[in-house]
Amino acid sequence: xxxxxxxxxxxKQPRQVRAELTRQRILTAAAHVFAEHGYAAGTTxxxxxxxxxxxGSLYQYYPNKDAxxxxxxxxxxxAGVAALARREENGLPDSLEEIVRxxxxxxxxxxxxxPQLLRVMIEHAPRxxxxxxxxxxxxxxxxxxxxxxxxxxxxxxxxxxxxxxxxVVSTVExxxxxxxxxxxxxxxxxxxNELVAMLTRYLSAAG
Amino acid sequence: xxxxxxxxxxxKQPRQVRAELTRQRILTAAAHVFAEHGYAAGTTxxxxxxxxxxxGSLYQYYPNKDAxxxxxxxxxxxAGVAALARREENGLPDSLEEIVRxxxxxxxxxxxxxPQLLRVMIEHAPRxxxxxxxxxxxxxxxxxxxxxxxxxxxxxxxxxxxxxxxxVVSTVExxxxxxxxxxxxxxxxxxxNELVAMLTRYLSAAG
DNA sequence: CACAATTATGAGCAATTATTCAGTTCGCGC
DNA sequence: GCGCGAACTGAATAATTGCTCATAATTGTG
Numbered sequence: 001x002x003x004x005x006x007x008x009x010x011x012k013q014p015r016q017v018r019a020e021l022t023r024q025r026i027l028t029a030a031a032h033v034f035a036e037h038g039y040a041a042g043t044t045x046x047x048x049x050x051x052x053x054x055x056g057s058l059y060q061y062y063p064n065k066d067a068x069x070x071x072x073x074x075x076x077x078x079a080g081v082a083a084l085a086r087r088e089e090n091g092l093p094d095s096l097e098e099i100v101r102x103x104x105x106x107x108x109x110x111x112x113x114x115p116q117l118l119r120v121m122i123e124h125a126p127r128x129x130x131x132x133x134x135x136x137x138x139x140x141x142x143x144x145x146x147x148x149x150x151x152x153x154x155x156x157x158x159x160x161x162x163x164x165x166x167x168v169v170s171t172v173e174x175x176x177x178x179x180x181x182x183x184x185x186x187x188x189x190x191x192x193n194e195l196v197a198m199l200t201r202y203l204s205a206a207g
Numbered sequence: 208x209x210x211x212x213x214x215x216x217x218x219k220q221p222r223q224v225r226a227e228l229t230r231q232r233i234l235t236a237a238a239h240v241f242a243e244h245g246y247a248a249g250t251t252x253x254x255x256x257x258x259x260x261x262x263g264s265l266y267q268y269y270p271n272k273d274a275x276x277x278x279x280x281x282x283x284x285x286a287g288v289a290a291l292a293r294r295e296e297n298g299l300p301d302s303l304e305e306i307v308r309x310x311x312x313x314x315x316x317x318x319x320x321x322p323q324l325l326r327v328m329i330e331h332a333p334r335x336x337x338x339x340x341x342x343x344x345x346x347x348x349x350x351x352x353x354x355x356x357x358x359x360x361x362x363x364x365x366x367x368x369x370x371x372x373x374x375v376v377s378t379v380e381x382x383x384x385x386x387x388x389x390x391x392x393x394x395x396x397x398x399x400n401e402l403v404a405m406l407t408r409y410l411s412a413a414g
Numbered sequence: 415c416a417c418a419a420t421t422a423t424g425a426g427c428a429a430t431t432a433t434t435c436a437g438t439t440c441g442c443g444c
Numbered sequence: 445g446c447g448c449g450a451a452c453t454g455a456a457t458a459a460t461t462g463c464t465c466a467t468a469a470t471t472g473t474g
Contacts, residue, residue, distance in 0.1 A: 014446055014450095014451095015449090016440090016441070016442085016450065018440080018451065018452095020450085022451080038334055040247040041431080043430085044432060045431075046472070053453090054453040055432090055433080055453085055454075056435080056452065056454065057452050057453075059432090059433065059434075060450095060451070060452075064432075065432070107425080126326065136390075160401075163394075163397055163403065167382070167398065167402065171382055174381035174385060175374070175377055175378055178381060180376055183339075183343075186396045187370075191374065194370055195374065195420080197412075198374065198378075198408075199405070201405075201409050202404060202405035202408050205404075205408045221420095221427090222419085222420075222472095223470090223472080225422095225471080226420080226421065227419065229421080229422085250460085250461060250462080251462060251463075252460095252461075252462085260422075261466080262462090262463080263424065263463090264421075264422050264464090265463095266464075267422080270463095271462075272462070272463095344467080369447065415474100416473100416474090417474095418473090419469100419470105419471085419472085419473100419474105420469105420471070420472090421468105421470070421471085422467100422469070422470080423465105423466100423467080423468070424465105425464105425465100425466105426465095427463090427464080427465105428463090428464100429461085429463105430459105430461080430462100431458100431459105431460080431461095432457105432459090433454090433456105434456085434457075434458100435453105435454100435456090436453100437452105437453085438452080439450105439451080439452070440450080440451070441449095441450080442448095443446105443448100444445100444446085
């Protein structure tokens, strides 16, 4: 139950394709099980069962339950970074509103995959030292990136770009998550518009 | 582990002062234990120990662990409603910004008590049917109230007041919670200013 | 004081869970 | 097709947890 497990690295370096495959099966199964039952009720035996491997095999690849979720989170964060980078390949739009929209839309798409799993990740983060560090570092980078962007862009008028960046990053992350994970379906495009409008007006208004 | 326990009501109607006292001890202890260990690791035995009563007594007042958290949530929601009502006793301010500030500040104060406990409440809500219903009803009321307020106020210019109300309620709740529960201390007044600015500009800008 | 109702006790049960390990099977180079 | 390490197996273990119940203590009442 403690968070500071010593070894979160895989126990075994895979040498055969078989091993790599098993590792992937575990992750996929874990994603399903955690999403459906939550972290506490998502038992390692259930994960192994769903992956159709023995519980012993699971513990050859992950030293404990926490490590599995940590890897899932790491992969999710990486996917998010990659998605944003891909969208920026052709350069950012000029207008602030379009930049904000790009950012918001990427966030939405990233959350649309599996909102339930994401909920588990977010919920469990504060109880896992490994996750806490990983997520904190990620958010810091995000804020720094946003801040730089705000500093450069001529439409942006805010007193303190650091505070503004934090507020924007938090708001997008939280609101998007809540909306996509909400039990009752929601008109996504409309909320995207409103969220973009709110952020754009905030950033571009005179201080 | 299932959420739909049949009886969430206290098992016993207290007839002596002693009983009422014990009940309060349990709640106070539970608040501390849940805040410190989270829901899963916040065991009923630990709660009883902290309340300095026997585990048997605990189960005379609450049929199961879930019921304890449900009552804590109910009390928190009631306190929130009461706090807002108290602030509105002398009438609302005229300017939109001041109304928004009043709302944001009340939310902050409500979260400042015990952010960790609040985190547990929020996290566990989706796994408990009783909590889910309670919180959903509360949020609906909040949204309806906000919407009506927006419809009346001359400074508010939004296309769809329902969507705007939802966005505002969600944003305040989520951002305030994240900020107050954040591990590193944060400049609360500054964030209050920025959040108020963001919401006000959003609501008052021309659609 | 006596008696009944209310409240408190806590050892222990049943169920669940993460994790281990002794043994088996598989795959690949020779 | 042989041998050896890599990969897999799953029954067993130790620990934990929510909760019960038979019993005891306390309180109010006539």
